Amino acid sequence: MEPLPQTLCRLIEDVIRHTRLWPSEKRDVRAELESHFREGLADLVEEGFTRERAAALLQERFGNPKLAAKLIRRGKKRGRAMMWKLFVRVTCVFVFLIAAIGVYAGWIALGRPTPSIDYVAKLNESLEQIPEQDRAWPLWREIILEVQRQPEALKQALKQIKSDAYALHPADKDWPAAMEWLEANRHLILQMKEVANKPVYGRWYGHDDEQEFEIALLKRDNRNEEAAKVAESQVDPDFPPLISLRLPGLRDLREIVRLLLFNAHVHLQNGEWKLAGESIDVAHRLGWQLLDGVTIIEQLVGASSIKKTAHATRSFLYEARENLTREQCQYLTNNHLMTANAEKIQMNPDGENLMFEDTVQYVFTDNGTGDGHLIPQQFDRLLHGIGGGQEESSWFDFDEARMVFAAAIHADRKETLAKYHQLWDRLKEQLRLPLYDPDRRIGDIIKVPFENPVHRGRYGLIAMMLPTLERADMIFREIAMDQAATQMVIRLLEYRVTHGEFPATLDALISDDPTVVPVDVYTGQALCYSVNTHGEMLLYSIGGNFADDGGSSEMVPEPGRSDRKITADIVYWPPLSK
Amino acid sequence: MQIERELLKGVLPLAVLKLLNRRAMYGYELVTEVAKQSADVLRLGQSTLYPLLYNLESQGLIEGKWQAADNGRDRKYYHLTDKGKKRLERDLSQWEALVRGMSQLVAGPAQGRWADAGI
Numbered sequence: 001m002e003p004l005p006q007t008l009c010r011l012i013e014d015v016i017r018h019t020r021l022w023p024s025e026k027r028d029v030r031a032e033l034e035s036h037f038r039e040g041l042a043d044l045v046e047e048g049f050t051r052e053r054a055a056a057l058l059q060e061r062f063g064n065p066k067l068a069a070k071l072i073r074r075g076k077k078r079g080r081a082m083m084w085k086l087f088v089r090v091t092c093v094f095v096f097l098i099a100a101i102g103v104y105a106g107w108i109a110l111g112r113p114t115p116s117i118d119y120v121a122k123l124n125e126s127l128e129q130i131p132e133q134d135r136a137w138p139l140w141r142e143i144i145l146e147v148q149r150q151p152e153a154l155k156q157a158l159k160q161i162k163s164d165a166y167a168l169h170p171a172d173k174d175w176p177a178a179m180e181w182l183e184a185n186r187h188l189i190l191q192m193k194e195v196a197n198k199p200v201y202g203r204w205y206g207h208d209d210e211q212e213f214e215i216a217l218l219k220r221d222n223r224n225e226e227a228a229k230v231a232e233s234q235v236d237p238d239f240p241p242l243i244s245l246r247l248p249g250l251r252d253l254r255e256i257v258r259l260l261l262f263n264a265h266v267h268l269q270n271g272e273w274k275l276a277g278e279s280i281d282v283a284h285r286l287g288w289q290l291l292d293g294v295t296i297i298e299q300l301v302g303a304s305s306i307k308k309t310a311h312a313t314r315s316f317l318y319e320a321r322e323n324l325t326r327e328q329c330q331y332l333t334n335n336h337l338m339t340a341n342a343e344k345i346q347m348n349p350d351g352e353n354l355m356f357e358d359t360v361q362y363v364f365t366d367n368g369t370g371d372g373h374l375i376p377q378q379f380d381r382l383l384h385g386i387g388g389g390q391e392e393s394s395w396f397d398f399d400e401a402r403m404v405f406a407a408a409i410h411a412d413r414k415e416t417l418a419k420y421h422q423l424w425d426r427l428k429e430q431l432r433l434p435l436y437d438p439d440r441r442i443g444d445i446i447k448v449p450f451e452n453p454v455h456r457g458r459y460g461l462i463a464m465m466l467p468t469l470e471r472a473d474m475i476f477r478e479i480a481m482d483q484a485a486t487q488m489v490i491r492l493l494e495y496r497v498t499h500g501e502f503p504a505t506l507d508a509l510i511s512d513d514p515t516v517v518p519v520d521v522y523t524g525q526a527l528c529y530s531v532n533t534h535g536e537m538l539l540y541s542i543g544g545n546f547a548d549d550g551g552s553s554e555m556v557p558e559p560g561r562s563d564r565k566i567t568a569d570i571v572y573w574p575p576l577s578k
Numbered sequence: 579m580q581i582e583r584e585l586l587k588g589v590l591p592l593a594v595l596k597l598l599n600r601r602a603m604y605g606y607e608l609v610t611e612v613a614k615q616s617a618d619v620l621r622l623g624q625s626t627l628y629p630l631l632y633n634l635e636s637q638g639l640i641e642g643k644w645q646a647a648d649n650g651r652d653r654k655y656y657h658l659t660d661k662g663k664k665r666l667e668r669d670l671s672q673w674e675a676l677v678r679g680m681s682q683l684v685a686g687p688a689q690g691r692w693a694d695a696g697i
Contacts, residue, residue: 001650031644032605032628032654039606039651040624061624068625075632 001038005055008037011065018069025076108408111365111375113238119358123205123294123351135202136289139195144252145216147259148184151177164258166265166312178262185259192256193278196285201292214248238362238378250301253290257283257305261312268316276316277331284309284336291344294351296472303345303479310486313337314575317493329494338487342518345480347431347472349424356420356465363461364413374411374461380404382464406457420462423448431473435521436546442470443560474544477521478570481541484518485527485572492537492573502537505529522546527572541570586620590630592673593620595658595666598640602657605631631656639665 004012012033016026037058044054062068127135150158150165157174158164165178211230218227264279287309290302313332317324332338363379365372383404426445433440450456450463491509496502503509506517506529517526520541528548530538542548545556549568553576558564567576593612597603603611605627612622622630634640639662642654658666 029628031652035651035653036605036624036628039604039653042649042651043606043610058624063623063625065625068629071626071629072632075629075636079632079636 004034004037004041005051007055007059008041011059011062012037014065015069015072018066019073019076021073021076029072029076105408108373109376111373113362113364113375113378114366115358115361116366117357117361119354119361120205122354127202127204130200130202134199135204136195136198137201137203139191139198140253140256140286141213141249143188143191143195143256144249145220147188147252147256148181149221149252149255150181150258154178154181164308164312165262166258166315168265170269179266182259182262182266186263189260189263189279189282192260192286193282196282196289198289201289201298203293203298205294210248217248217252247295247297250298253286254301254305257286257308260286261309264312265316268320273328273331277335280309280313280316280332280337281335283312284340288336288340291348294348295355296347296349296352299347300472300475303476306345307479307482309337310482311575314486314489314572317489318573318575321493324493324497326494326497329490329497332490337483338490340483342480342484342487345476345483347469347476349428349469352465353421353424356462357417359461359465360413360417364411364416366413370414370417372413374407374413376404376408379407379411379461382461403456403460406453407460408457410454410457411460412458416459416461419448419459420466423462423466427469431469434524435474435477436523442473446470478541481518481521481527481570482572485539485541488518488527489539489573492539501535502531504531528569537573538571539573541572543567543569589620590622590626591634592666592669594622594630594634595639595662595669598656598658599663599666602655604653604655608656634662637665638662 003009012030015033016030019026019029021029037055040058041051041054044057045051049057132138154165154174154177157177158167161167165181168175168178215227215230218224218230260279260283264276264283267273267276267279284306287302287305287307290298290305293299293302317332320328359382363382364374423445427442430440430442430445446466446469448455448459456463488506488509492502495509506526510517519525520527522542522544523546528538528540528542528551532538538551540551544566545559545568547568551571552568553571554568555565556568558566590612593616594608597608597611597615608631609622609624609627612620631640631642635642635656638659640656641659642656644652644654647653
């Protein structure tokens with residue numbers, strides 16, 4: 001067959017190129033156009049035109065090749081299979097969704113926090129009225145920087161016997177190490193007495209202040225590399241360290257309590273009851289000061305120090321029980337341990353609420369109406385506790401990514417705050433109920449942020465920040481009971497010194513002062529008390545298993561917590577060796 | 579006479595279906611026949627021919643098939659499908675109704691009465 005003239009071939013190519021059809025469709029269209037022009041050429045040549053003239057005419061009559069290509073493309077696409085059309089539509093929808101998600105993700109990822117309230121200043125508000133000389137913390141800070149910590153070997157040895165240094169005796173192999181530790185710090189003990197008498201804990205919360213103190217602590221312990229790292233780290237204005245994450249020195253205060261109790265123990269070994277009593281007094285006052293802290297963690301450290309002091313005191317008294325004198329009892333009667341009101345050992349959550357609101361303003365944007373969306377990278381930093389230079393996490397954690405993603409999708413600033421305060425209001429009502437009240441459902445309320453995957457995303461921040469209040473509340477109540485029980489023990493021992501034996505019942509003490517009998521927080525009744533045939537008293541609470549086991553200290557599973565064990569009863573007298 | 583493009587738009591597909599109803603034709607043949615059979619009133623542009631055929635094909639009204647002609651050239655002949663025949667019937671009746679209506683409109687009401695009276 002004679003080839004088509006070049007002009008028509010070029011025209012055909014032009015049209016085909018502009019159709020942008022599939023190859024098979026292009027072949028079809030090319031074949032058809034070639035056939036069309038062959039027919040046209042034959043027709044016009046038959047009419048008398050030359051081949052070249054015919055080609056020119058056909059080209060002219062064809063019209064705009066681009067327009068033709070466009071129309072051909074449209075027509076051919078309409079003829080494509082239904083499945084193909086469906087696939088294209090679905091793909092377009094999918095691409096649109098991906099793009100929309102991408103834009104949304106970009107929008108939320110680019111969000112920046114715009115904190116507007118200085119919550120640190122709010123936390124410090126109450127301190128502004130307090131004269132500097134009434135604040136204990138600045139002096140504790142100085143002492144902490146100077147105090148020699150327990151040598152590691154001694155620490156490990158005490159871990160083995162699951163007790164503190166005051167459980168050691170001169171014949172024990174670790175006694176010399178403990179004494180060395182005490183002697184290294186003896187010059188500070190007088191200062192501690194002065195500081196413990198200050199009326200207010202008075203810790204001033206401030207980011208720069210805490211960082212400087214942290215660096216000093218690290219240098220004190222010869223951890224110079226870590227100190228340098230902290231010093232180099234810049235406080236990110238978008239994410240300053242949260243108060244609860246940076247409280248350097250708390251551990252050292254606990255160690256100071258241990259030091260003081262060991263000091264009391266040493267004095268007792270030497271028959272120096274007055275000095276022992278003073279040391280116990282200082283330890284107890286320190287714990288009491290910490291109850292002033294705005295964070296629950298500080299309050300817990302304070303409560304724990306009070307408990308440790310009370311337990312140590314009972315241990316000392318137990319050792320000396322056969323030879324106690326009235327005078328010795330007096331040292332303790334005048335002690336802060338005896339005079340402090342146990343009912344004031346309570347948790348104060350107000351600081352936690354402020355810290356949560358502070359966290360919200362760093363983790364959410366603010367659209368000016370109190371609402372905003374969660375900023376994924378800020379939430380992620382919070383997950384790692386990043387603030388002022390802590391290390392980043394490992395490369396990728398799927399569970400964490402899922403949590404951040406869920407929070408980014410579901411969390412909303414206004415709703416988060418509203419839900420948090422709603423939960424707190426319900427918790428406060430519940431916290432007023434005694435431990436033995438069957439209507440106490442704190443655990444159920446705390447579970448709300450975890451109820452389902454949507455909640456876990458929507459209330460992820462609450463889930464992270466809400467303290468384990470049920471446990472904290474139980475601890476505070478137990479420690480208050482511990483304090484009251486210790487006061488009762490001292491009164492009972494004083495009674496025995498005076499009357500030659502323990503009273504048959506606690507009624508003998510009630511007649512003087514009805515409020516002296518400590519209440520068991522697990523029953524609402526008086527603590528269990530008895531005197532055996534050998535004249536030895538037993539004083540205990542039925543404990544967290546809500547069952548009277550006759551004063552047993554056997555370890556039993558905690559109700560509702562198979563992974564945790566508690567003593568069947570909480571025995572105050574005779575005290576456990578621990 | 580040059581007919582407005584918008585008027586041609588609805589007419590040309592009908593014209594093609596009508597021609598294909600008589601017998602199968604190939605593309606170039608359709609162009610010439612449309613002009614010839616309509617006394618040159620309707621002109622199917624060569625660049626609009628194939629888009630029109632592809633549209634009708636996508637609607638299932640016509641089908642194309644390659645055949646070798648006597649002169650040795652291959653041609654793609656289009657014929658009407660059953661669906662195309664039904665569409666033609668429908669469109670033709672609509673067209674006839676349209677023509678009647680327009681004729682009456684153009685003739686005017688009085689003339690229409692006179693026409694009814696056989697005058």
